[in-house]
Amino acid sequence: MDNNQTTTGQILYWVSRCGIIAGATALILMGILITFEILSRAVFGYSTLVADEMSAYLLVLLLFMGLSYTLRTDGFLRVEFLFNRFPKNVQLVVELISSVLSMLYMVLLAYQSWLFVYESYDFGFSSIMPSGIQLWIPQFAIPMGCSLMVIEFVGHIGRLVWKMADSTGEGAVV
Amino acid sequence: MMEWQLTLFIYIIVLLGLLASGVWIAFALALTGCLGLLLHSGWSIFHNLGMINWNAANSFTLTAIPLFLFMGEIILKSGLSNEFYRGLSVVLYRLPGGLIHTNIMGCAIFSAISGSSVATAAAIGTAAIPELRKRGYDDRLSLGSLAAGGTLGILIPPSIVMIIYGDMVQESVAKLFIAGVLPGVILVALFMAYIIFKVTRNRRLAPLERMHLARGEQLRLFLAGWPVMALMVFILGGIYMGLTTPTEAAALGASSAVIIGLLLKKITWPIIKEALTSAVRVTVMILFIYQGAQVFSFALVNAGVSRGLVAAVTQLNLPSSVFLIFVILLYLVLGCFIDGISMMILTLPLLFPIITEMGFNPIWFGVIMTLLIEMGQITPPMGVNLFTIHGIAGGIPISEVVMACIPYWVMLLATVLLIILIPELAVWLPQFMLE
Numbered sequence: 001m002d003n004n005q006t007t008t009g010q011i012l013y014w015v016s017r018c019g020i021i022a023g024a025t026a027l028i029l030m031g032i033l034i035t036f037e038i039l040s041r042a043v044f045g046y047s048t049l050v051a052d053e054m055s056a057y058l059l060v061l062l063l064f065m066g067l068s069y070t071l072r073t074d075g076f077l078r079v080e081f082l083f084n085r086f087p088k089n090v091q092l093v094v095e096l097i098s099s100v101l102s103m104l105y106m107v108l109l110a111y112q113s114w115l116f117v118y119e120s121y122d123f124g125f126s127s128i129m130p131s132g133i134q135l136w137i138p139q140f141a142i143p144m145g146c147s148l149m150v151i152e153f154v155g156h157i158g159r160l161v162w163k164m165a166d167s168t169g170e171g172a173v174v
Numbered sequence: 175m176m177e178w179q180l181t182l183f184i185y186i187i188v189l190l191g192l193l194a195s196g197v198w199i200a201f202a203l204a205l206t207g208c209l210g211l212l213l214h215s216g217w218s219i220f221h222n223l224g225m226i227n228w229n230a231a232n233s234f235t236l237t238a239i240p241l242f243l244f245m246g247e248i249i250l251k252s253g254l255s256n257e258f259y260r261g262l263s264v265v266l267y268r269l270p271g272g273l274i275h276t277n278i279m280g281c282a283i284f285s286a287i288s289g290s291s292v293a294t295a296a297a298i299g300t301a302a303i304p305e306l307r308k309r310g311y312d313d314r315l316s317l318g319s320l321a322a323g324g325t326l327g328i329l330i331p332p333s334i335v336m337i338i339y340g341d342m343v344q345e346s347v348a349k350l351f352i353a354g355v356l357p358g359v360i361l362v363a364l365f366m367a368y369i370i371f372k373v374t375r376n377r378r379l380a381p382l383e384r385m386h387l388a389r390g391e392q393l394r395l396f397l398a399g400w401p402v403m404a405l406m407v408f409i410l411g412g413i414y415m416g417l418t419t420p421t422e423a424a425a426l427g428a429s430s431a432v433i434i435g436l437l438l439k440k441i442t443w444p445i446i447k448e449a450l451t452s453a454v455r456v457t458v459m460i461l462f463i464y465q466g467a468q469v470f471s472f473a474l475v476n477a478g479v480s481r482g483l484v485a486a487v488t489q490l491n492l493p494s495s496v497f498l499i500f501v502i503l504l505y506l507v508l509g510c511f512i513d514g515i516s517m518m519i520l521t522l523p524l525l526f527p528i529i530t531e532m533g534f535n536p537i538w539f540g541v542i543m544t545l546l547i548e549m550g551q552i553t554p555p556m557g558v559n560l561f562t563i564h565g566i567a568g569g570i571p572i573s574e575v576v577m578a579c580i581p582y583w584v585m586l587l588a589t590v591l592l593i594i595l596i597p598e599l600a601v602w603l604p605q606f607m608l609e
Binding site: 020023024027028030031032033034037053055057059060063066067069073076078080082086091094095097102109112115138 | 194196197200224225231233236240421422425429447450455456457458459463511512516555
């Protein structure tokens with residue numbers, strides 16, 4: 001049975017889909033913004049003054065919102081030299097352990113970055129650059145992306161457990 | 175409080191253990207960093223995690239990475255790289271080795287619009303391999319030139335490796351880019367000289383090319399490759415003349431690639447979507463390793479490891495040449511197991527303070543490091559270019575590709591030594607850049 005057909009599967013699919021849509025939109029916007037800045041500077045001698053700053057914020061959005069999709073599409077790099085030599089069942093166990101450890105890191109990062117953003121909001125920190133934007137707004141992408149990544153990790157770990165159970169003949173759909 | 179030596183030992187053991195057992199590199203770095211922070215300062219230090227990640231990602235310089243990746247994807251998926259390859263072949267077919275030179279020159283020019291070796295090898299390899307096979311070129315000669323030619327992607331500007339290096343060590347990315355030009359030209363000359371030498375000794379490796387097309391048709395084919403050439407002039411010219419920063423050049427290049435693709439009816443919305451998705455995915459892959467390294471680096475500084483290590487190496491009074499040999503050997507070994515960008519991100523927090531302390535020029539060292547990473551890309555078992563070309567070639571054992579790359583690996587090493595002996599090859603050109 002296709003995992004995407006279950007409710008959980010649908011939720012996980014949309015988590016990564018929302019992430020990649022946000023990431024791709026950020027990429028389009030940064031391209032347009034910087035190109036506009038160069039052209040307006042060259043043709044009209046006018047600078048937006050915020051293109052550098054805003055495109056860096058868009059990079060934060062792209063990076064953190066793109067995490068869940070990258071995990072779902074097996075995009076993270078690993079040293080495969082030894083890993084590929086393990087038997088299949090050992091690979092699954094190692095993958096499970098490393099996924100749990102990685103998820104714990106993401107939980108920690110999500111929690112700490114929620115605190116970080118709340119602090120920015122609470123103290124009213126704003127950018128020292130020309131935009132003067134409230135910093136919690138671009139910073140919000142970090143806890144948001146990390147939280148989506150934690151959800152994706154739950155699904156990823158579930159799929160691994162399902163695979164392991166399946167290999168012992170007790171398959172369950174995640 | 176632990177001595178820094180013990181701390182460093184624990185960090186290295188934990189990191190190697192996690193990497194060897196297949197934990198994703200980004201998470202291995204971050205987890206090691208977190209463990210180090212916990213051991214040294216307790217839970218309260220994790221309060222800094224949000225700030226570390228924010229500071230690492232909030233960078234205008236790094237914005238160039240997704241933009242360059244997106245541009246490369248558009249050129250590749252639109253088929254513009256194929257036309258460029260055919261256009262170049264009508265110019266270079268007369269040289270002994272014929273189209274093999276087109277591989278090298280094609281990679282060199284494609285490198286000037288793409289910051290990635292894999293993208294370069296894939297773009298030129300996809301266009302070249304069917305054509306070379308059809309014409310009866312020796313497979314080993316073709317594949318070696320493509321895998322090695324692809325490595326030029328990170329040396330000839332723009333270069334993703336140099337963008338990350340520049341951001342990590344706070345050096346001018348524009349200067350790093352221009353510093354890579356002369357070594358890139360030297361490598362192209364060396365690669366082409368090797369092909370001429372090889373084919374002259376054994377004529378069966380490459381057929382004698384004869385052009386059956388009329389001059390007008392040749393000119394038309396050559397001119398059909400204009401988009402890639404125009405983008406190259408845009409990017410390199412803009413940076414060298416001081417008109418654009420590398421990030422601005424990336425944005426302008428990406429926008430131009432899309433406009434050209436649309437005007438020539440080479441791209442559609444599904445192609446753009448695919449290019450966007452791929453660029454985001456690869457950016458996350460690269461930059462999350464960078465984020466992990468920032469946590470690791472913070473842990474190193476927090477435990478006093480960086481300071482202790484610099485002091486210890488300085489006290490040893492090592493001749494700089496010995497240290498340099500150590501660095502080269504370290505990268506050659508690591509290059510066998512870890513991909514280039516990860517290798518750089520992994521080692522720079524430890525090595526760069528020593529490099530600065532020993533008085534090495536950071537721009538020059540950036541070029542040396544890039545060359546060493548290039549060597550790693552054609553070194554088994556982790557050489558990404560070997561796999562890229564092996565994947566495109568289909569049906570050829572990977573060992574064939576590896577064997578084909580050995581002469582190029584030697585030429586890369588020779589270039590490293592040449593730039594160590596004559597540093598001006600890297601640092602001369604950036605002096606003339608317009609600010």
